[in-house]
Amino acid sequence: MTLRLEVLTQGPALERLLEPLADLRIAVFRDWPYLYDGSREYEAWYLAKFAAADGAVLVAAFDGDALVGGSTGLPMSAEHSAFSAPFEERGYATERLFYGAETILLPAYRGRGLYRRFFQRREAHARSLGRFEHLTFCGVVRPDDHPLRPADAVPLDPVWQRFGYTRMAGVTTTFAWKDIDQDHKTDKPMQFWIKPLASELGDG
Structure with a gap:
């Protein structure tokens, strides 16, 4: 199995991967904790804003020609208002924030250090743009007694803390x-995390 990472920015190469990225999001986010019952229609709406953003990045992992993982990011000022509003309300200059939209990887490719490399490449891209002070992202918060929580579910909080x-x-x-267990959309709480872009990824 030969894996390679490519860093793709705004343009035709990124646009060609939007459908494979949509399929990857639908597949990975169907699992805990997102439990996302995805559709191509929703994905087209969600990813259109990402692809149009000046400064957007996709760190893509390939096995041969197949997209098996990816980490995306874009300027917070170009994101959906649900993500930028909490910062605007607290007086943050959103034009100085870079938003990490997602980091996803098919189960068969986990445990090989790709998750760390995704974060490293995404942060390096944000630094290279020279206008961002922090990188932020958010993760869904599920109750401990959620009926679909796997018995072996492990939170990623300690990993994100090690990454700074x-x-x-x-x-x-x-x-x-x-x-996946509902018949309509519902609002999900999302918790933000932040890191100064002057910091390198932790070694832990």
Whole structure:
């Protein structure tokens, strides 16, 4: 199995990967904790804003020609308002924030250090643009007693902390999607994490 990473920015090469990226999001986010019952229609709406953003990046992992993982990011000022509003309300200059939209990888390729490399390449891209002070992202918050929580579920909080990110107490948003056990969209709470871009990825 030969894996390679490519860093793709705005343009035809990135646009050609939007459909494979949509399929990857639908597949990976169907699992815990997102439980996302995805559709191409929703993906087209969600990814259109990402692809149009000046400064957007996709760190793509390929096995041969197949997209098996990816990490995306874009300027916060170009994101959906659900993500930028909590920062604007707290006086952050959103034009100085880079937003890490997602980092996803098919299960068969996990445990090989790709997750760390995704973060490293995404942060390097944000630094290279020279106008961002922090990188932030958010993750869904599920109740401990959720009926679809796997018995072996492990939170990623310790990993993000090792990578140098800090949980932003009280800085949250909501975003709506349809869960696999529901018949309509519902708002989900999302917790933000942040890191100064002057910092390198932790070694832990």
